[in-house]
Amino acid sequence: MIPLKLARHHLTKNKTQTLPFILSNSMWVMITYIFFSMIHDTNLKAMAYGTETDYILKLGLVFVVLIATLSTFYAERLLSKQRMQELGLYSILGLTKHHLRQIVFWENILFYLICMVIGSAFGFAFSKFAFMGLKSLIGTTLLHQTLTWTPLLFDVLVFAVVFSLIILFDFWELRKVDPIDLWGKTAQPEKEPKSHLFLAILGLIILAIGYYISVTVKPTQDAFSRFIVAVLFVVVGSYLVFITTSISGLKALKKRPKYYYQPNHFISVSNMLYRMKQNGAGLASISLLCTSVLVALTASFSLIAGEKNIIDFYGPRDVQIVAPKPLSPVEKQHIKRIAKQNHITMRAPQTVSVTTPVTGVLIGDRFKQNTIHKANYVLSSLDLKQYNRLQRTHYRLARDEVLVYVSGSRYDKQALKIQGKRYRVKPIAQFSGAFAYGHLMTFKLVFVVAANKKIAHEINPYPEIYAQGFNIAGTNKQQKRFSNTVQQTLKVASENFTSKPVVRSLLQAIFGSLLFMGILISLVMICATVMIIYYKQVSEGYADQKYYRVMSEIGLSRQETTHAIRSQVLTVFLLPIVGAVINLGFALPALKSSLSELGLYDSKILTMVSVILTAVLLVSYMLIYMATAHVYRHIVNQGMV
Amino acid sequence: MSLLVLKHIKKSFSTGHQNEIQALKDVSFSVDKGDYVAIMGESGAGKSTLLNIIATLTHPTSGKITMNGIDLSHLSENEAAKFRRTQLGFVFQSFNLLDTFNNRDNIYLPLVLAKKSPQFMANRLAPLSQLLGIANLLDRQSFEISGGQKQRVAIARALITEPRLLLADEPTGALDSSNTEKILNIFERVNSKGQTILMVTHSAQAASYSRRTLFIKDGKIYNELYRGDQSRNQYLQKIIDSLTALEEVQ
Ligand SMILES: Nc1ncnc2c1ncn2[C@@H]1O[C@H](COP(=O)(O)OP(=O)(O)O)[C@@H](O)[C@H]1O
Ligand SMILES: [Mg+2]
Secondary structure (H helix, E strand, O other): HHHHHHHHHHHHHOHHHHHHHHHHHHHHHHHHHHHHHHHOOOOHHHHOOHHHHHHHHHHHHHHHHHHHHHHHHHHHHHHHHHHHHHHHHHHHHHOHHHHHHHHHHHHHHHHHHHHHHHHHHHHHHHHHHHHHHHHHHHOOOOOOOOOHHHHHHHHHHHHHHHHHHHHHHHHHHHOOOOOHHHOOOOOOOOOOOOOOOOHHHHHHHHHHHHHHHHHOOOOOHHHHHHHHHHHHHHHHHHHHHHHHHHHHHHHHOOOHHHHHHHHHHHHHHHHHHHHHHHHHHHHHHHHHHHHHHHHHHEEEEEEEOOOHHHHHHHHOOOHHHOOOOOHHHHHHHHHHHHHOOOOEEEEEEEEEEEEEEEEEEEEEOHHHHHHHHHHHHHEEEHHHHHHHHOOOOOOOOOOEEEEEEEEOOOOOOEEEEEOOOEEEEEEOOOOOOOOOOOHHOEEEEEEEEEEOHHHHHOOOOOEEEEEEEEEOOOOOHHHHHHHHHHHHOOOOOOOHHHHHHHHHHHHHHHHHHHHHHHHHHHHHHHHHHHHHHEEEEEEHHHHHHHHHHHHHOOOOOHHHHHHHHHHHHHHHHHHHHHHHHHHHHHHHHHHHHHHHHHHOOHHHHHHHHHHHHHHHHHHHHHHHHHHHHHHHHHHHHHHHO | OOEEEEEEEEEEEEEOOOOOOEEEEEEEEEEEEEEEEEEEEEOOOOOOHHHHHHHHOOOOOOEEEEEEEEEOOOOOHHHHHHHHHHHHEEEEOOOOEEEEEEEHHHHHHHHHHOOHHHHHHHHHHHHHHHOOOOOHOOEEEEHOOOHHHHHHHHHHHHHOOOOOEEEEEEEOOOHHHHHHHHHHHHHHHHHHHOEEEEEEEOHHHHHOOOOOOEEOOOOOEEEEOOOOOHHHHHHHHHHHHHHHHHHHHO
């Protein structure tokens, strides 16, 4: 069969172009296999919080398949010019379009088979490692893996769909062009891109709105939904800016002779115009992919790094029960009995009574009560005697004086106005009785210490509640069983019952699987980036061949040409990363607000994690770029005398 | 006075392990200032190789080449680039215009690289675009015009630096006869204004516009014809005769 032979010939002859394609696609087959295997071959769903973990993994799977498909298409598009030229030659030599379609078909079938074999083999081998990684990240010993054929079946099906789409795409590319000018497709130059001033400005505005929303998101309950809105704006804005604003900007530069007719500007402005036209959408996509990975990794690493802070936010003791009155002797007996049954020792009991917290906002130094959806603080009050006892301090307060504690920050105003009265403030940094009432993690906690109970009730007139807690010792399993039994026996509503061992397992399951997914997705991203950069180097090389030739005739040495052109190629490569870093910078405030919903208030952790991740990304990106630059040089030199 | 002098130029390409192609065996000749020299030969005779050596795009394997007293065979890459920028103009069969520029900017390219002001460039271009008949094409993209027009734009780019030597490799090779004639007339005209031209061609008609024709075969110069006072047709006839004679040499 001639088409099959020609397809095989193409695969083996153009190793420099087919090998990266095979490698990256095999990588995706492998990672998809691992995801399927983790979801299907383990008893993950049966675990505590397994539904959440399962959900997170499925989300990751969708993301991976999406990235794999998109970047494969992008690479195909980069190479399609060269490829169409070659096929055009066949058609001039007498092959019909039907034959060409067969060649393309067989080519992709061969690619598919090769990638499936390599990818599943490695996927099979690595799923064991991945399983062990997931297990240790989630922190459970109960997780099992039983290998079945189902993941492989799913994998085969998913990529059959992906490759079918690729084949259809290639067919469509073939249909678009007449066999006669197929041959000339590379030679056919592109028109100078048009300037769309309206869209260009619109893009900037949309992007600015997205950034503005992100920066101004308040840590209230709708932080996350506002974050999503900001993301939508940034996505649309990024595409418009990369596609139109860049071109309009360059065109404006071109209209200024004094600027334009300088050796460096002349070459770079005119070249960038075309490069941006060809690459705008692709660059925007890379930029957004990099952004999402940066944001996802920053979030998951920050959560893991801040896990202890989050858990401590729930309350001061391992187990805590919040109730409108103190525990009765009977209830205390129950707790003691359950502790004994579960081999738990209890230590450091503590009871704090505070007024029922009210939600509200702080406007300057005035606390204004507000509905829960428009609030970012919860405030309750207590008397000085309790505070001094808990903290072992000896504060004294006048009737119009209060101590103010704000979680995660310091109250820096001179006074506090509340319930129509004004109190002078002594800020305090410590309050070991602070707890998140009703597990409301979104709010900053404000505790106001007044001179006596009467004044405390003037500040917050709601009834007193009792937060009663103690620390426990025992194995993790015993602790959790003890906690659950206590809650059930005393019939405490879940929002009034806190058990840190239980919370810790939940967080570990969620954050662990988030990080696991983050790592796998970053692998995919790195692979996608390498592939795209590689093929971009190839296509840029072909595009620049003639340039080098002409420039050398006109009297530019190869170094000078390299200098002039490489700087733009580099710009094209760097733009998405720069875009991603800017996006991340603007995403951080919103991210901070959203994470505080999960109880992470420490913005230092967030900043540090994002700086480290950005640096890692930049360095690896440049390494990839330099490692692939030789392909470009090789192609360009082919075009020289 | 000789502008360009070539002495015993040899050029060989190594292909594979042992094989060596001797593209030029022993070429010596000189070109005077104001001359218009055509180099003729069949495809594969070594014409382009010779032109590339004169253009300092490649180095000869041995021999000496000087222009204006400067030894070209040992220029470093940067020196060679500077030499090309200041002293040479190029016209090629395939035009070699850049698609990223419009025609005006294609022509301006060498002057921009020489850091000339926009005013200076416009002043240079005005008479040249009149001479070449391209004044109304300047704002179009290079792929929006015909082959003959492209070649005239390419000639404008080559001449705008007022080079000492204009090099042309099959400048009419891709053109129809009426455009060929236009280009050759232009060459004749700029030569009459003092421009030195060295043109490589395999077309006897193209060579007949020159003042002098060199015949190259198998990497050697075999023969040389001067036009002198002859009419173009007489000169053309002589060139054809020489070519026929050359074919019989083995
Ligand atoms: N870069 C090269 N490598 C190997 N051989 C070459 C190279 N360039 C030219 N040649 C050989 O040198 C000879 C002369 O080529 P060329 O100067 O292009 O001929 P012409 O321009 O007269 O058609 C040919 O046999 C050609 O194959
Ligand atoms: Mg030639």
